[in-house]
Structures are given as structure tokens and as C-alpha cells.
Amino acid sequence: MNQKIKIIIGILVIWAATLSILTVYLFVQANQLDDRVVVLEPVKLDCEIVNGKKHIYKNQCLPENYEPQVLTELSKRASWLGTYQYLDIRAKMSIEQLIVDAEKDGMCLAVVSSYRSKEEQQRLIDDAPLSHIAFPGQSEHHTGLAVDLGACPMKDGKRDDSVERLELKNPFGELLEYQWLKRNAEKYGFEESYREDNRSETGYPPEPWHWKMIVR
Numbered sequence: 001m002n003q004k005i006k007i008i009i010g011i012l013v014i015w016a017a018t019l020s021i022l023t024v025y026l027f028v029q030a031n032q033l034d035d036r037v038v039v040l041e042p043v044k045l046d047c048e049i050v051n052g053k054k055h056i057y058k059n060q061c062l063p064e065n066y067e068p069q070v071l072t073e074l075s076k077r078a079s080w081l082g083t084y085q086y087l088d089i090r091a092k093m094s095i096e097q098l099i100v101d102a103e104k105d106g107m108c109l110a111v112v113s114s115y116r117s118k119e120e121q122q123r124l125i126d127d128a129p130l131s132h133i134a135f136p137g138q139s140e141h142h143t144g145l146a147v148d149l150g151a152c153p154m155k156d157g158k159r160d161d162s163v164e165r166l167e168l169k170n171p172f173g174e175l176l177e178y179q180w181l182k183r184n185a186e187k188y189g190f191e192e193s194y195r196e197d198n199r200s201e202t203g204y205p206p207e208p209w210h211w212k213m214i215v216r
């Protein structure tokens, strides 16, 4: 065979092989991309629809088109360092007052998590698929009336994020801040949603950091 034809056939074979490998690679990539697309879990049809004013337990959900009323940004003092937190205006006023009053008693509290959209809720589930995180539409955080609280470091009776406070390494439920909330949160309209003693009713394990405002 002519040397030139051999070279051309060789090039064609290499070209075809490259094309096949590329096609397979792109196909695999496309399928992986498909897996990463966020698909919102449809709200379970058999769940009891609640209005979000009280608690939301595992067999309950918000109406499909539920959106909270006016969401307002929390003060820097009330927000966990470096975060932006949003709540229903009623919950914002109340939790900010709670945090100010707690500080007068030597307790340092800040909001770690507040309003979450359905998409943000889905992302949490995607990141921790084996946890007990509520489905979108079934989370109290979607009402704009629920907070996750954290204890912060203090100096001379004021929050000071630059100092170290060793007991913050302990679980929130073991801190004095949690005991303070147990005694006082109700005055501000907040209730601890998921406790050991109501676990069979809520369907969730205890979350001492999670508090929800009950509204009328």
C-alpha cells in the first residue's frame, strides 16, 4: 500500500478513536450533571397542612405556595458573626429583645440560622442526606418565625467575638444559655420545638438550639 494512504488511514483511526472516547466522556459528564440538578421534593400529599403559626412536626407541612409575611434583616448584634439573618418582623423584634435581655443576665446568644427558602432547605438535605432535616415545605425555618441559636463569646458582659470561651466547645444543650432560654424564652413568644419529651409527637430528635415563635 502506498505510504501516503497508510498515513491517512492511521490518522483516520486515531481521529475516530479520539472521537469515541470524547463522546463517552461527555455522556458520562452529562449524566453526572443530571444527578446534581436540584429537584425539590414535592410536599407529601398525605401530610396534614398547617398554617405555620404553631409548630410543624414530621407529618405536617405548609400550604404549597406558602411564603412568610415581611422578612426583615436582623441587627448585627443578633446575627451570628459574618452572617445575614432574616425573620418575620414579629420574630425579629422579639428575638432581638430576648438577646438584649439575655446579655443583661450575662448570657451571650446570637442567631445562627433563621428564614430558609425551600431551595436552601433542599441544599441542606443534599449536603446531609442521612440526617433528620425537614423536607422543603415542612421546615419551621420556612415560616420566618424559627431560629437556631448559638452561644457567643463575651467580655465584660458584652458580646466579643474576638475572645475565646472554652465552654462553647460543648453542645448547646449543656450551656447556661440553654438553661436561660428554658426559663425565659416563653416570655418572648418562643418555644423549643423538638425536645426529648415530645419526640414521639414531633418525629424529630431533640434540637435544643431550635426555637420557634408561636403567633396568633
Ligand SMILES: [Zn+2]
Pocket (backbone or CB within 6 Å): 113, 141, 146, 147, 148, 207, 209, 210, 211
Ligand atoms: Zn432549626
